[in-house]
Amino acid sequence: MRIGLFATCLGDTLFPDAVKATALLLSRLGQEVVFPPGQTCCGQMHINTGYQREPLPLVRDFAERFGDGSLDAVVVPSGSCAGCVRHQHPLIAERHGDAALRSGVAAVRAKTYELSELLVDVLGVVDVGAYFPHRVTYHPTCHSLRMLRVGDKPLRLLRAVEGIDLVELPEADACCGFGGTFALKNADTSSAMLHDKTAAVTATGADVCTAGDSSCLMHIGGGLSRIRSGTRTLHLAQILAATRTAPLAVPEAAR
Numbered sequence: 001m002r003i004g005l006f007a008t009c010l011g012d013t014l015f016p017d018a019v020k021a022t023a024l025l026l027s028r029l030g031q032e033v034v035f036p037p038g039q040t041c042c043g044q045m046h047i048n049t050g051y052q053r054e055p056l057p058l059v060r061d062f063a064e065r066f067g068d069g070s071l072d073a074v075v076v077p078s079g080s081c082a083g084c085v086r087h088q089h090p091l092i093a094e095r096h097g098d099a100a101l102r103s104g105v106a107a108v109r110a111k112t113y114e115l116s117e118l119l120v121d122v123l124g125v126v127d128v129g130a131y132f133p134h135r136v137t138y139h140p141t142c143h144s145l146r147m148l149r150v151g152d153k154p155l156r157l158l159r160a161v162e163g164i165d166l167v168e169l170p171e172a173d174a175c176c177g178f179g180g181t182f183a184l185k186n187a188d189t190s191s192a193m194l195h196d197k198t199a200a201v202t203a204t205g206a207d208v209c210t211a212g213d214s215s216c217l218m219h220i221g222g223g224l225s226r227i228r229s230g231t232r233t234l235h236l237a238q239i240l241a242a243t244r245t246a247p248l249a250v251p252e253a254a255r
Contacts, residue, residue, distance in 0.1 A: 001072040002032045003118070006062075008081045008214070009041045015214040018235035022077045022115060025241040029125060036065040043092070044084035049181050053096050059089050060097070063104035066112070073122060074112040077237050079144025079212045080180075082114040087147060114144060114212060115237055116153040126160050131244045133163035137206040138236075139197070139220065141213040142175050154212055154236055161239060169209075170200040178219035190219075198223040201231055208250060212236045 003026060011019040023033045042062055043055030062085065066074045076082040086109050093105040119125050138158060144150045158166050177183060177193025197220060201209045209224070209231055211217050221233035232250055242248035 001123070002034060002070055004066050004068070004071040004074040005033050005035050006039060006042070006066065006074060006076045006081065006085075006112075007035070008076065008078045009045075010214045010218065011077060014218065015235065018077050018214050018237050021235065021237040021241035022075060025128060025237060026075065026118075028241075028243075029119075029123065029128060031123070034071065036068070039065050042081050042084045042089075044081055044088065045180055047084065047088045047092065048179075052092060056092060056096050059092050059105065060101055062089065063093075063101060063108050066108050067104050072111065073118060074108065075115055075118045076112060077115050077212070077235065078214065079114050079141050079148055079150065080215060082112060082117075083143040083147035085109060085112045114148055114150060116144075116150050116157055116212060117148065119157060119240075120153045126156050128157065128160070128240050130161040130240045130242055131163050131247065132161050132239045132242045133165075134207040134250055135165040135167060135205060136208045136210055136239065137167050137169045137201060137204040138172070139169055139176065139201070139209055139211040139216065140172055141211050141216045142179070144212050145173060150212075157236070157240060158210070162244075164239075167204045167206055170203055171196070172200075174200075176216050176220050178216050180215065183219065194219060194223045198227060198229065202227070202229045206231055208239070209233050210236050210239055 007019045026033050041058055043058035046055040089105045093102045176197040177190040183190040217233040224231050
């Protein structure tokens with residue numbers, strides 16, 4: 001397949017290793033990965049904050065850059081950004097766009113997938129040949145769990161990783177408290193939710209907490225660092241991209 005890779009804002013500016021790991025993983029599985037140049041934000045932050053017309057140029061740009069008829073699919077290493085493209089872009093196009101935009105958005109929406117969806121549902125792969133000999137717990141992010149409904153796909157992928165010690169996260173479906181601008185506008189509530197999440201992660205004794213969203217991992221990782229838990233955060237793609245011949249070193253976290 002010829003797959004377009006959307007880096008996302010956080011992936012581009014703060015967590016490029018997750019984007020690189022996505023490309024490496026898919027290439028190893030025999031897929032052709034294409035990175036459309038000039039890609040920008042999907043507009044999720046604007047839409048979630050209540051701005052409807054303002055992200056219209058971003059929605060149009062995404063539809064044009066990833067609407068290339070040569071792309072069989074679009075992969076997004078973020079449940080929240082994939083959710084935005086699939087559920088919010090059509091709303092913005094319908095309310096404020098023209099017929100051409102609505103058509104373009106619908107076409108791209110139909111072939112856009114979060115990473116675990118693409119691997120399991122489209123490529124039909126569960127064992128990606130990964131090797132990661134560490135104790136890991138998985139946090140199902142809100143958008144992947146509730147908007148995309150990826151279910152147990154990430155866990156199925158993790159269970160197939162050679163050498164992994166996968167442990168269940170208590171109250172896994174509870175929000176970590178990030179929620180984009182929610183963490184800024186409701187800092188006290190967000191901090192309380194983060195406290196509960198970091199306590200649950202710490203209770204597992206995991207070396208690594210993983211998820212499909214760098215944004216949530218940024219929030220959780222900050223909390224774990226402040227309490228010096230010793231647990232690191234890594235994107236799901238980074239674990240799945242690690243192999244025996246190209247292992248992923250997990251640096252020691254502060255304790």
